[in-house]
Amino acid sequence: MDSTLSDTQTNGIASVWRSWKAAGDPEAKRKLIEHYVSLVDYVTSRLAIGLPRNVSKDDLASYGIMGLIDAVDKFDLERGLQFETYASWRIRGAIIDGLRQADWVPRSVREKARKIEEAYQRLEQQHLRSVTDGEISAYLQVSEQEFQQMVQEVSVASLVSLEDPIREEESETRMTLLVDERAKNPEDSVRDIYLKESLAKAIERLTEKERTVVSLFYFEELSLSEIAEVMSLSPSRISQLHSKAILRLRGHLGRAKEQLMQQ
Known part of the structure:
Protein backbone atom coordinates (compact mmCIF):
# COMPACT_ATOMS: atom_id res chain seq x y z
CA MET A 1 0.00 0.00 0.00
CA ASP A 103 -22.45 -15.37 11.66
CA TRP A 104 -21.29 -16.22 8.14
CA VAL A 105 -19.34 -19.32 9.14
CA PRO A 106 -21.52 -22.49 9.33
CA ARG A 107 -21.72 -24.16 12.75
CA SER A 108 -20.25 -27.38 11.34
CA VAL A 109 -17.15 -25.48 10.15
CA ARG A 110 -16.76 -23.78 13.53
CA GLU A 111 -16.96 -27.18 15.21
CA LYS A 112 -14.25 -28.62 12.96
CA ALA A 113 -12.03 -25.61 13.63
CA ARG A 114 -12.57 -26.04 17.37
CA LYS A 115 -11.60 -29.73 17.23
CA ILE A 116 -8.41 -29.05 15.26
CA GLU A 117 -7.45 -26.18 17.56
CA GLU A 118 -8.01 -28.39 20.60
CA ALA A 119 -5.86 -31.11 19.04
CA TYR A 120 -2.97 -28.69 18.46
CA GLN A 121 -3.36 -27.32 21.98
CA ARG A 122 -3.30 -30.70 23.73
CA LEU A 123 -0.63 -32.41 21.61
CA GLU A 124 1.80 -29.49 21.51
CA GLN A 125 1.44 -29.05 25.26
CA GLN A 126 2.15 -32.75 25.66
CA HIS A 127 5.13 -32.93 23.27
CA LEU A 128 6.43 -29.34 23.74
CA ARG A 129 7.03 -29.05 20.00
CA SER A 130 5.25 -28.53 16.72
CA VAL A 131 3.27 -31.69 16.02
CA THR A 132 2.92 -33.30 12.60
CA ASP A 133 -0.17 -33.73 10.44
CA GLY A 134 0.03 -37.45 11.13
CA GLU A 135 -0.10 -36.92 14.89
CA ILE A 136 -3.05 -34.56 14.58
CA SER A 137 -4.85 -37.01 12.27
CA ALA A 138 -4.32 -39.86 14.73
CA TYR A 139 -5.64 -37.73 17.60
CA LEU A 140 -8.74 -36.80 15.59
CA GLN A 141 -9.09 -40.43 14.42
CA VAL A 142 -9.19 -39.50 10.76
CA SER A 143 -6.88 -40.16 7.82
CA GLU A 144 -4.34 -37.53 6.82
CA GLN A 145 -6.32 -36.95 3.65
CA GLU A 146 -9.48 -36.34 5.70
CA PHE A 147 -7.53 -33.99 7.95
CA GLN A 148 -6.32 -31.97 4.95
CA GLN A 149 -9.92 -31.71 3.78
CA MET A 150 -10.97 -30.47 7.22
CA VAL A 151 -8.25 -27.82 7.14
CA GLN A 152 -9.41 -26.70 3.71
CA GLU A 153 -13.00 -26.41 4.94
CA VAL A 154 -12.06 -24.25 7.92
CA SER A 155 -9.69 -22.03 5.94
CA VAL A 156 -12.21 -19.20 5.61
CA ALA A 157 -12.86 -19.25 9.36
CA SER A 158 -9.14 -19.02 10.15
CA LEU A 159 -8.92 -15.64 8.43
CA VAL A 160 -10.61 -14.10 11.45
CA SER A 161 -9.31 -16.40 14.17
CA LEU A 162 -6.68 -14.04 15.53
CA GLU A 163 -9.29 -11.30 15.66
CA ASP A 164 -11.28 -13.05 18.37
CA PRO A 165 -11.27 -11.12 21.67
CA ILE A 166 -8.69 -12.20 24.26
CA ARG A 167 -11.34 -11.81 26.93
CA GLU A 168 -15.07 -11.86 26.20
CA GLU A 169 -15.76 -8.54 27.89
CA GLU A 170 -13.08 -6.67 25.95
CA SER A 171 -12.54 -5.63 22.35
CA GLU A 172 -8.76 -6.20 22.43
CA THR A 173 -7.75 -9.03 20.12
CA ARG A 174 -4.74 -11.29 19.79
CA MET A 175 -3.44 -9.50 16.72
CA THR A 176 -3.57 -6.10 18.42
CA LEU A 177 -0.74 -7.40 20.59
CA LEU A 178 1.44 -6.90 17.53
CA VAL A 179 0.46 -3.23 17.23
CA ASP A 180 2.01 -0.45 19.30
CA GLU A 181 -0.78 0.33 21.79
CA ARG A 182 -0.37 2.30 25.02
CA ALA A 183 -0.94 0.19 28.14
CA LYS A 184 -3.61 1.63 30.43
CA ASN A 185 -2.13 0.36 33.69
CA PRO A 186 0.72 -1.83 35.01
CA GLU A 187 -1.49 -4.93 35.15
CA ASP A 188 -2.40 -4.56 31.48
CA SER A 189 1.26 -3.98 30.64
CA VAL A 190 2.36 -7.20 32.35
CA ARG A 191 -0.46 -9.13 30.70
CA ASP A 192 0.41 -7.78 27.26
CA ILE A 193 4.12 -8.59 27.69
CA TYR A 194 3.24 -12.14 28.72
CA LEU A 195 0.89 -12.64 25.77
CA LYS A 196 3.38 -11.12 23.31
CA GLU A 197 6.05 -13.51 24.58
CA SER A 198 3.59 -16.41 24.27
CA LEU A 199 2.73 -15.39 20.71
CA ALA A 200 6.41 -15.11 19.81
CA LYS A 201 7.07 -18.61 21.17
CA ALA A 202 4.06 -19.93 19.28
CA ILE A 203 5.32 -18.43 16.02
CA GLU A 204 8.74 -20.02 16.61
CA ARG A 205 7.07 -23.43 16.80
CA LEU A 206 5.41 -23.07 13.41
CA THR A 207 6.94 -24.89 10.48
CA GLU A 208 9.17 -22.80 8.21
CA LYS A 209 6.48 -22.50 5.54
CA GLU A 210 3.81 -21.59 8.07
CA ARG A 211 6.02 -18.86 9.56
CA THR A 212 6.66 -17.49 6.08
CA VAL A 213 2.94 -17.32 5.31
CA VAL A 214 2.17 -15.59 8.61
CA SER A 215 4.99 -13.11 8.09
CA LEU A 216 4.01 -12.27 4.52
CA PHE A 217 0.29 -12.03 5.28
CA TYR A 218 0.26 -10.15 8.59
CA PHE A 219 3.50 -8.17 8.45
CA GLU A 220 4.31 -7.67 4.77
CA GLU A 221 0.58 -7.35 4.01
CA LEU A 222 0.59 -9.57 0.93
CA SER A 223 -2.62 -11.27 -0.14
CA LEU A 224 -2.85 -15.07 -0.13
CA SER A 225 -2.65 -15.11 -3.93
CA GLU A 226 0.48 -12.91 -3.85
CA ILE A 227 2.04 -15.22 -1.25
CA ALA A 228 1.31 -18.17 -3.53
CA GLU A 229 3.33 -16.50 -6.28
CA VAL A 230 6.21 -15.66 -3.93
CA MET A 231 6.40 -19.20 -2.54
CA SER A 232 5.65 -20.93 -5.87
CA LEU A 233 2.75 -22.84 -4.34
CA SER A 234 -0.92 -23.07 -5.22
CA PRO A 235 -3.36 -20.64 -3.53
CA SER A 236 -5.15 -23.61 -1.93
CA ARG A 237 -1.85 -24.82 -0.42
CA ILE A 238 -1.16 -21.33 0.97
CA SER A 239 -4.67 -21.28 2.41
CA GLN A 240 -4.00 -24.60 4.14
CA LEU A 241 -0.66 -23.41 5.55
CA HIS A 242 -2.32 -20.24 6.82
CA SER A 243 -5.13 -22.23 8.45
CA LYS A 244 -2.74 -24.62 10.19
CA ALA A 245 -0.62 -21.72 11.43
CA ILE A 246 -3.61 -19.88 12.86
CA LEU A 247 -5.01 -23.00 14.52
CA ARG A 248 -1.60 -23.70 16.09
CA LEU A 249 -1.37 -20.10 17.32
CA ARG A 250 -4.91 -20.21 18.71
CA GLY A 251 -4.11 -23.39 20.59
CA HIS A 252 -0.94 -21.92 22.09
CA LEU A 253 -2.60 -18.64 23.02
CA GLY A 254 -5.54 -20.54 24.48
CA ARG A 255 -3.13 -22.21 26.91
CA ALA A 256 -1.53 -18.85 27.68
CA LYS A 257 -4.93 -17.35 28.41
CA GLU A 258 -5.79 -20.20 30.79
CA GLN A 259 -2.49 -19.78 32.63
CA LEU A 260 -3.04 -16.03 32.85
CA MET A 261 -6.49 -16.45 34.37
CA GLN A 262 -5.10 -18.84 36.99
CA GLN A 263 -2.55 -16.29 38.23
Whole structure:
Protein backbone atom coordinates (compact mmCIF):
# COMPACT_ATOMS: atom_id res chain seq x y z
CA MET A 1 0.00 0.00 0.00
CA ASP A 2 1.59 3.25 -1.15
CA SER A 3 0.58 5.95 1.34
CA THR A 4 3.56 8.24 0.77
CA LEU A 5 2.57 11.89 0.71
CA SER A 6 4.40 14.94 -0.63
CA ASP A 7 5.46 17.66 1.82
CA THR A 8 2.57 19.83 0.64
CA GLN A 9 0.06 17.02 1.16
CA THR A 10 1.55 16.18 4.56
CA ASN A 11 1.33 19.76 5.77
CA GLY A 12 -2.19 20.08 4.40
CA ILE A 13 -3.54 16.95 6.06
CA ALA A 14 -1.78 17.88 9.31
CA SER A 15 -3.72 21.14 9.30
CA VAL A 16 -6.97 19.27 8.80
CA TRP A 17 -6.09 16.95 11.69
CA ARG A 18 -5.50 19.94 13.95
CA SER A 19 -8.85 21.44 12.95
CA TRP A 20 -10.61 18.21 13.85
CA LYS A 21 -8.76 17.33 17.05
CA ALA A 22 -8.38 20.84 18.47
CA ALA A 23 -11.65 22.42 17.39
CA GLY A 24 -13.87 19.42 16.61
CA ASP A 25 -14.63 20.83 13.17
CA PRO A 26 -17.08 18.36 11.50
CA GLU A 27 -16.00 19.56 8.05
CA ALA A 28 -12.41 18.63 8.91
CA LYS A 29 -13.60 15.18 9.98
CA ARG A 30 -15.39 14.74 6.66
CA LYS A 31 -12.24 15.72 4.76
CA LEU A 32 -10.17 13.21 6.76
CA ILE A 33 -12.59 10.38 6.01
CA GLU A 34 -12.58 11.24 2.30
CA HIS A 35 -8.78 11.50 2.28
CA TYR A 36 -8.26 8.07 3.87
CA VAL A 37 -11.19 6.17 2.34
CA SER A 38 -8.75 4.34 0.03
CA LEU A 39 -7.59 2.45 3.14
CA VAL A 40 -11.01 0.83 3.28
CA ASP A 41 -10.70 -0.35 -0.32
CA TYR A 42 -7.23 -1.72 0.39
CA VAL A 43 -8.17 -3.68 3.52
CA THR A 44 -11.45 -4.88 2.01
CA SER A 45 -9.73 -6.18 -1.12
CA ARG A 46 -7.20 -8.14 0.95
CA LEU A 47 -9.81 -9.74 3.17
CA ALA A 48 -12.23 -10.51 0.35
CA ILE A 49 -9.73 -12.83 -1.37
CA GLY A 50 -10.04 -15.51 1.31
CA LEU A 51 -13.79 -15.24 1.92
CA PRO A 52 -16.66 -17.18 0.35
CA ARG A 53 -18.30 -15.66 -2.72
CA ASN A 54 -21.57 -15.16 -0.87
CA VAL A 55 -19.89 -12.51 1.30
CA SER A 56 -20.64 -9.17 -0.34
CA LYS A 57 -17.68 -6.85 -0.86
CA ASP A 58 -20.11 -3.94 -0.43
CA ASP A 59 -20.95 -5.24 3.04
CA LEU A 60 -17.25 -5.46 3.86
CA ALA A 61 -16.77 -1.89 2.69
CA SER A 62 -19.67 -0.70 4.86
CA TYR A 63 -18.12 -2.33 7.92
CA GLY A 64 -14.76 -0.85 6.94
CA ILE A 65 -16.11 2.70 6.68
CA MET A 66 -17.38 2.40 10.25
CA GLY A 67 -13.89 1.33 11.28
CA LEU A 68 -12.34 4.30 9.50
CA ILE A 69 -14.73 6.71 11.22
CA ASP A 70 -13.88 5.11 14.57
CA ALA A 71 -10.15 5.47 13.79
CA VAL A 72 -10.52 9.17 12.93
CA ASP A 73 -12.41 9.70 16.19
CA LYS A 74 -9.93 7.85 18.40
CA PHE A 75 -6.55 8.57 16.78
CA ASP A 76 -4.11 10.35 19.11
CA LEU A 77 -1.91 12.81 17.24
CA GLU A 78 0.53 13.04 20.15
CA ARG A 79 1.59 9.41 20.04
CA GLY A 80 3.65 9.71 16.88
CA LEU A 81 2.08 6.69 15.16
CA GLN A 82 1.19 6.58 11.48
CA PHE A 83 -2.53 6.99 11.04
CA GLU A 84 -2.52 4.63 8.06
CA THR A 85 -1.23 1.77 10.23
CA TYR A 86 -3.61 2.53 13.09
CA ALA A 87 -6.62 2.93 10.79
CA SER A 88 -5.88 -0.26 8.85
CA TRP A 89 -6.18 -2.29 12.05
CA ARG A 90 -9.36 -0.45 13.08
CA ILE A 91 -10.87 -1.02 9.64
CA ARG A 92 -9.89 -4.69 9.66
CA GLY A 93 -11.33 -5.10 13.15
CA ALA A 94 -14.62 -3.48 12.16
CA ILE A 95 -14.94 -5.78 9.15
CA ILE A 96 -14.18 -8.83 11.30
CA ASP A 97 -16.75 -7.71 13.88
CA GLY A 98 -19.33 -7.28 11.13
CA LEU A 99 -18.65 -10.74 9.74
CA ARG A 100 -18.80 -12.29 13.19
CA GLN A 101 -22.13 -10.64 13.98
CA ALA A 102 -23.50 -11.83 10.63
CA ASP A 103 -22.45 -15.37 11.66
CA TRP A 104 -21.29 -16.22 8.14
CA VAL A 105 -19.34 -19.32 9.14
CA PRO A 106 -21.52 -22.49 9.33
CA ARG A 107 -21.72 -24.16 12.75
CA SER A 108 -20.25 -27.38 11.34
CA VAL A 109 -17.15 -25.48 10.15
CA ARG A 110 -16.76 -23.78 13.53
CA GLU A 111 -16.96 -27.18 15.21
CA LYS A 112 -14.25 -28.62 12.96
CA ALA A 113 -12.03 -25.61 13.63
CA ARG A 114 -12.57 -26.04 17.37
CA LYS A 115 -11.60 -29.73 17.23
CA ILE A 116 -8.41 -29.05 15.26
CA GLU A 117 -7.45 -26.18 17.56
CA GLU A 118 -8.01 -28.39 20.60
CA ALA A 119 -5.86 -31.11 19.04
CA TYR A 120 -2.97 -28.69 18.46
CA GLN A 121 -3.36 -27.32 21.98
CA ARG A 122 -3.30 -30.70 23.73
CA LEU A 123 -0.63 -32.41 21.61
CA GLU A 124 1.80 -29.49 21.51
CA GLN A 125 1.44 -29.05 25.26
CA GLN A 126 2.15 -32.75 25.66
CA HIS A 127 5.13 -32.93 23.27
CA LEU A 128 6.43 -29.34 23.74
CA ARG A 129 7.03 -29.05 20.00
CA SER A 130 5.25 -28.53 16.72
CA VAL A 131 3.27 -31.69 16.02
CA THR A 132 2.92 -33.30 12.60
CA ASP A 133 -0.17 -33.73 10.44
CA GLY A 134 0.03 -37.45 11.13
CA GLU A 135 -0.10 -36.92 14.89
CA ILE A 136 -3.05 -34.56 14.58
CA SER A 137 -4.85 -37.01 12.27
CA ALA A 138 -4.32 -39.86 14.73
CA TYR A 139 -5.64 -37.73 17.60
CA LEU A 140 -8.74 -36.80 15.59
CA GLN A 141 -9.09 -40.43 14.42
CA VAL A 142 -9.19 -39.50 10.76
CA SER A 143 -6.88 -40.16 7.82
CA GLU A 144 -4.34 -37.53 6.82
CA GLN A 145 -6.32 -36.95 3.65
CA GLU A 146 -9.48 -36.34 5.70
CA PHE A 147 -7.53 -33.99 7.95
CA GLN A 148 -6.32 -31.97 4.95
CA GLN A 149 -9.92 -31.71 3.78
CA MET A 150 -10.97 -30.47 7.22
CA VAL A 151 -8.25 -27.82 7.14
CA GLN A 152 -9.41 -26.70 3.71
CA GLU A 153 -13.00 -26.41 4.94
CA VAL A 154 -12.06 -24.25 7.92
CA SER A 155 -9.69 -22.03 5.94
CA VAL A 156 -12.21 -19.20 5.61
CA ALA A 157 -12.86 -19.25 9.36
CA SER A 158 -9.14 -19.02 10.15
CA LEU A 159 -8.92 -15.64 8.43
CA VAL A 160 -10.61 -14.10 11.45
CA SER A 161 -9.31 -16.40 14.17
CA LEU A 162 -6.68 -14.04 15.53
CA GLU A 163 -9.29 -11.30 15.66
CA ASP A 164 -11.28 -13.05 18.37
CA PRO A 165 -11.27 -11.12 21.67
CA ILE A 166 -8.69 -12.20 24.26
CA ARG A 167 -11.34 -11.81 26.93
CA GLU A 168 -15.07 -11.86 26.20
CA GLU A 169 -15.76 -8.54 27.89
CA GLU A 170 -13.08 -6.67 25.95
CA SER A 171 -12.54 -5.63 22.35
CA GLU A 172 -8.76 -6.20 22.43
CA THR A 173 -7.75 -9.03 20.12
CA ARG A 174 -4.74 -11.29 19.79
CA MET A 175 -3.44 -9.50 16.72
CA THR A 176 -3.57 -6.10 18.42
CA LEU A 177 -0.74 -7.40 20.59
CA LEU A 178 1.44 -6.90 17.53
CA VAL A 179 0.46 -3.23 17.23
CA ASP A 180 2.01 -0.45 19.30
CA GLU A 181 -0.78 0.33 21.79
CA ARG A 182 -0.37 2.30 25.02
CA ALA A 183 -0.94 0.19 28.14
CA LYS A 184 -3.61 1.63 30.43
CA ASN A 185 -2.13 0.36 33.69
CA PRO A 186 0.72 -1.83 35.01
CA GLU A 187 -1.49 -4.93 35.15
CA ASP A 188 -2.40 -4.56 31.48
CA SER A 189 1.26 -3.98 30.64
CA VAL A 190 2.36 -7.20 32.35
CA ARG A 191 -0.46 -9.13 30.70
CA ASP A 192 0.41 -7.78 27.26
CA ILE A 193 4.12 -8.59 27.69
CA TYR A 194 3.24 -12.14 28.72
CA LEU A 195 0.89 -12.64 25.77
CA LYS A 196 3.38 -11.12 23.31
CA GLU A 197 6.05 -13.51 24.58
CA SER A 198 3.59 -16.41 24.27
CA LEU A 199 2.73 -15.39 20.71
CA ALA A 200 6.41 -15.11 19.81
CA LYS A 201 7.07 -18.61 21.17
CA ALA A 202 4.06 -19.93 19.28
CA ILE A 203 5.32 -18.43 16.02
CA GLU A 204 8.74 -20.02 16.61
CA ARG A 205 7.07 -23.43 16.80
CA LEU A 206 5.41 -23.07 13.41
CA THR A 207 6.94 -24.89 10.48
CA GLU A 208 9.17 -22.80 8.21
CA LYS A 209 6.48 -22.50 5.54
CA GLU A 210 3.81 -21.59 8.07
CA ARG A 211 6.02 -18.86 9.56
CA THR A 212 6.66 -17.49 6.08
CA VAL A 213 2.94 -17.32 5.31
CA VAL A 214 2.17 -15.59 8.61
CA SER A 215 4.99 -13.11 8.09
CA LEU A 216 4.01 -12.27 4.52
CA PHE A 217 0.29 -12.03 5.28
CA TYR A 218 0.26 -10.15 8.59
CA PHE A 219 3.50 -8.17 8.45
CA GLU A 220 4.31 -7.67 4.77
CA GLU A 221 0.58 -7.35 4.01
CA LEU A 222 0.59 -9.57 0.93
CA SER A 223 -2.62 -11.27 -0.14
CA LEU A 224 -2.85 -15.07 -0.13
CA SER A 225 -2.65 -15.11 -3.93
CA GLU A 226 0.48 -12.91 -3.85
CA ILE A 227 2.04 -15.22 -1.25
CA ALA A 228 1.31 -18.17 -3.53
CA GLU A 229 3.33 -16.50 -6.28
CA VAL A 230 6.21 -15.66 -3.93
CA MET A 231 6.40 -19.20 -2.54
CA SER A 232 5.65 -20.93 -5.87
CA LEU A 233 2.75 -22.84 -4.34
CA SER A 234 -0.92 -23.07 -5.22
CA PRO A 235 -3.36 -20.64 -3.53
CA SER A 236 -5.15 -23.61 -1.93
CA ARG A 237 -1.85 -24.82 -0.42
CA ILE A 238 -1.16 -21.33 0.97
CA SER A 239 -4.67 -21.28 2.41
CA GLN A 240 -4.00 -24.60 4.14
CA LEU A 241 -0.66 -23.41 5.55
CA HIS A 242 -2.32 -20.24 6.82
CA SER A 243 -5.13 -22.23 8.45
CA LYS A 244 -2.74 -24.62 10.19
CA ALA A 245 -0.62 -21.72 11.43
CA ILE A 246 -3.61 -19.88 12.86
CA LEU A 247 -5.01 -23.00 14.52
CA ARG A 248 -1.60 -23.70 16.09
CA LEU A 249 -1.37 -20.10 17.32
CA ARG A 250 -4.91 -20.21 18.71
CA GLY A 251 -4.11 -23.39 20.59
CA HIS A 252 -0.94 -21.92 22.09
CA LEU A 253 -2.60 -18.64 23.02
CA GLY A 254 -5.54 -20.54 24.48
CA ARG A 255 -3.13 -22.21 26.91
CA ALA A 256 -1.53 -18.85 27.68
CA LYS A 257 -4.93 -17.35 28.41
CA GLU A 258 -5.79 -20.20 30.79
CA GLN A 259 -2.49 -19.78 32.63
CA LEU A 260 -3.04 -16.03 32.85
CA MET A 261 -6.49 -16.45 34.37
CA GLN A 262 -5.10 -18.84 36.99
CA GLN A 263 -2.55 -16.29 38.23
